[in-house]
Amino acid sequence: MTRIKFCGLSTPDSVDAAIGAGAAYLGFVFFPPSPRHLTLDRAAGLIARVPPATARVAVLVDADDETIDAVLAAGIDTLQLHGRETPDRIAAVRARTGRPVWRAAGVATRADITAAIAAAGPADRLLLDAKAPREATLPGGNGQAFDWRLLDGMHLPPGWGLSGGLDAGNVGDALALLRPAFVDVSSGIEDQPGVKSVSKIRAFAAAVHGR
């Protein structure tokens, strides 16, 4: 069954809805420019609601060791690196923390996919996202899809995930075409940036699991 990561959760209602909808992964953003950014205290309160079987993923952008240690102390168990982290940095974070580390990579061309696969070498999972537009202030969570046909003939690592512009209306097509191990959504379950919709969370899960 395709797993779901609901990303950018910031309220008890949205966390509860995501758990109730069968999410495998809950994403918490620690990046101050983001409308989804969480303080450590707020994150700890949300994470306390999450059952052990559901992974708690920190979305981080070029975070230092101190920040990584702080989010782990708040209850995070998985690290999604969404910045310019090198393979050496990924390997070092993985070795130092002993936690699963995901590499998120922006895609606009086939060369980006090839580079993402190479750069994700030491990571536990590769998450392909749309490359952020030049004018964007965030490296992810922009609600834009990349051209999925760029993946034709590409050999992706097992367990890879798809994100970028997914919603209840298009995720069925994405699954039928690409068969990722998991899908990751943020904007597509929001009423406005940073404001999650319980009904959109449920509709997305139905579109994934109802197939």
Ligand SMILES: O=C(O)c1ccccc1NCC(=O)[C@H](O)[C@H](O)COP(=O)(O)O
């Ligand atoms: O969501 C953010 O605000 C964010 C900020 C900085 C780095 C990454 C961010 N989001 C990463 C995600 O995991 C999103 O779920 C992914 O990019 C898909 O986003 P969307 O296209 O909005 O569904």
